[in-house]
Amino acid sequence: MTKYIFTNIIGSFVFDKDFKVVDKIEFKNLEEYNDKLKIEEKLSEKHSPTLITKQLINKKNKEILRKILAQFKDQQNFSNFYKQNIIITAKQLKESVNEDNFIVQTINNIEEIDKVANTLTKRLREWYELHCPEFSRSIESHEKFTELILNKSKKDLLKEVNLDPDNSIGADLKDKDIIPMINLANGIHKLYDLKKKHTKYLDDLMEKYCKNIKTIAGTLIAAKLIEHAKSLRSLAKMPSSTVQIIGAEKALFRHLKTNARPPKHGLIINHPLVTKSRPKTRGRTARHLANKIALAAKVDYNKGEFIADKLMKKLEKELK
């Protein structure tokens, strides 16, 4: 007599030829669900040799499948399905968190910190210029500016940049009016510090996770590439021509819509090899570099060996 076996997330079921359940093992928890193959096997043995399994049902006859599925339509099953689904999804969610997520969060945060520190330093400059306008104009680096404000008095600052410490056109302020500026400088300094810690973390993370891309592209560019691609996996799947223009989407679409030239490089324009090559050869450099990065991504994703040093040597030869 023909029987059918059918397994889904709530259990393994045996049906007779009239599609009545004649035997079943329900999964009480996630462990049992993960053992579903074994459990199905057990039931199969018990009811063999008249048993038709799910795979066979699917292929042989959709009508049978439809009738079996109809058996799961009652309310009790629904709530079982619902519960079990939640549990499985939660577990998948939990397990889906990986290095890609950390890299994306960290590199995004580093960029935000950069922006934020910029905004605040601009304010600090404007504010401090009430007190000492000459100094602000002599120091271009925001970070160095903040550092110096934090540690030196107005006179020392002016000496630092070789200006007359007794002849500032800035107002002589009381301490109580200078302290808020120092507090702000301190806050900005803490942000730069945070950025350094994040960069170190990212560095360590990528050293283990994707050493090849990291070595070729540099930590920050490699992280941005992964961030744009959303994961190492999808970066590894990209052709090198895509890697070359990641981050230049605007220029790419302008090219596709109008007659504008296609972009020669996206994110990798910040790579030292591209930066230092002459404008004319920049496109070529970007192409070769993207080629190596794409290759490195594939190796990293498949947990291959460290080949970045060889790739770099090859790249340098190609660029000569």
Next chain:
Amino acid sequence: MTKYIFTNIIGSFVFDKDFKVVDKIEFKNLEEYNDKLKIEEKLSEKHSPTLITKQLINKKNKEILRKILAQFKDQQNFSNFYKQNIIITAKQLKESVNEDNFIVQTINNIEEIDKVANTLTKRLREWYELHCPEFSRSIESHEKFTELILNKSKKDLLKEVNLDPDNSIGADLKDKDIIPMINLANGIHKLYDLKKKHTKYLDDLMEKYCKNIKTIAGTLIAAKLIEHAKSLRSLAKMPSSTVQIIGAEKALFRHLKTNARPPKHGLIINHPLVTKSRPKTRGRTARHLANKIALAAKVDYNKGEFIADKLMKKLEKELK
């Protein structure tokens, strides 16, 4: 015999009827320039009674003024003018820094810190949700969220919001991957701290500088009003109808250009009296409040007495 006396920033000069310089006292430094009236007086006495002073020259005869000014056209005078002008402008700049500047810088910075802390906390939430998504959704306040992250473990956090500490769908992360989040939380916490310090500073500053507006409008709104007006002086000059809609410029111009309704309130919409009044009476409340603020600004600018308590009582009566 007629002589003319003429004083400018480089000195005091006596001309004869042919407009030759017959006597002069040049100002060697800023102190002498500041004493210009006395010096002119001294020269006047020496050459009286035939002397005509600058004021009289101006009114009597423009031709004479033109001839005198022509005497200052040689190169030597130019460089004197230039030097003296620089010195005077620098001094005026130096002296122009006052409480208005501090208030504008501080309130702007407070708003920037708010924005920046918001951006960073959004990132912190997204990042921390990899680890513990349930918690982030249970705490609405960004500041409290950051504070708790900083001080408690995942399990304690879940207990804090009455959730099952053993059943999170977030990933169980290693310490090394949690530390960057804590570092970020720490950075944000420092920014909130900075904001508190700034607010305290602003409070003290305005207590002395403009206690009346501060009492009526509250520190932050009062500071924003001054910031929009650019100074206490210009705020004091504004009619109360302008004070009422400061900060609603967009709505005002929309009203002027189209047939849209005029704005009922600008910045002062955040004042507790306006916030808590019913929508229908909000315009009226704003009008009365703006009236008192405008009055308070005038009193503060003219260094008048503390009348804010009386104004507040009157306001409350009017609003009944």
